[in-house]
Amino acid sequence: DAMVIQNPRYQVTQFGKPVTLSCSQTLNHNVMYWYQQKSSQAPKLLFHYYDKDFNNEADTPDNFQSRRPNTSFCFLDIRSPGLGDAAMYLCATSRDSVERPYEQYFGPGTRLTVT
Amino acid sequence: SQQGEEDPQALSIQEGENATMNCSYKTSINNLQWYRQNSGRGLVHLILIRSNEREKHSGRLRVTLDTSKKSSSLLITASRAADTASYFCATDAYPSYDKVIFGPGTSLSVIP
Numbered sequence: 345d346a347m348v349i350q351n352p353r354y355q356v357t358q359f360g361k362p363v364t365l366s367c368s369q370t371l372n373h374n375v376m377y378w379y380q381q382k383s384s385q386a387p388k389l390l391f392h393y394y395d396k397d398f399n400n401e402a403d404t405p406d407n408f409q410s411r412r413p414n415t416s417f418c419f420l421d422i423r424s425p426g427l428g429d430a431a432m433y434l435c436a437t438s439r440d441s442v443e444r445p446y447e448q449y450f451g452p453g454t455r456l457t458v459t
Numbered sequence: 460s461q462q463g464e465e466d467p468q469a470l471s472i473q474e475g476e477n478a479t480m481n482c483s484y485k486t487s488i489n490n491l492q493w494y495r496q497n498s499g500r501g502l503v504h505l506i507l508i509r510s511n512e513r514e515k516h517s518g519r520l521r522v523t524l525d526t527s528k529k530s531s532s533l534l535i536t537a538s539r540a541a542d543t544a545s546y547f548c549a550t551d552a553y554p555s556y557d558k559v560i561f562g563p564g565t566s567l568s569v570i571p
Contacts (some may be wrong), residue, residue, distance in 0.1 A: 360511070384537075385563065386561040386563050387547075387561050389558055444556035445557060446556060447507055447550055448504060450502045452500055453501050
């Protein structure tokens with residue numbers, strides 16, 4: 345089945361130790377998103393790719409970086425995680441559509457713990 | 460700035476009852492979407508309603524959209540324990556149509 349896969353599902357890292365979260369998709373969608381979601385809050389968009397075009401949200405900290413080497417894969421790098429970065433990180437995809445925005449397909453998320 | 464606001468924040472009902480959640484937004488939209496999130500999981504798309512539509516159905520779900528009031532409602536009929544989840548509305552992040560902004564969500568508990 346076509347899907348969005350996130351690895352790992354749970355990640356524990358130390359304060360200040362770089363960490364990379366990965367996302368892959370078999371949907372062949374050209375738009376990919378990274379969201380941060382803290383407990384009992386709405387998902388907050390960090391950035392998104394429209395094909396290779398990177399779009400950073402104005403309030404996304406510089407500590408967060410992303411790479412999209414090809415259509416199928418996207419990575420979230422947190423250069424120096426702080427305690428406040430502990431959250432669920434959600435990857436999503438959507439197809440291009442004349443009638444934007446189109447529905448998004450989410451992965452199961454990676455829960456990041458910072459010790 | 461937040462586009463969508465859900466109401467109520469939390470809702471608890473008995474199995475078999477109907478559940479209604481509301482969403483209000485601020486700017487004009489192309490479409491409005493509703494998503495469900497089970498505890499600790501990713502979001503699942505439920506329904507998309509376009510700005511020129513007033514009502515849409517999908518199984519036990521009924522969504523209405525009133526663009527004059529900038530509001531939408533999600534009705535779940537004959538609720539089941541498995542409907543227990545958080546429900547989010549999502550609207551255009553105008554002027555960008557490549558992304559959406561999620562409202563704070565309604566937490567629904569369906570008691571068996």
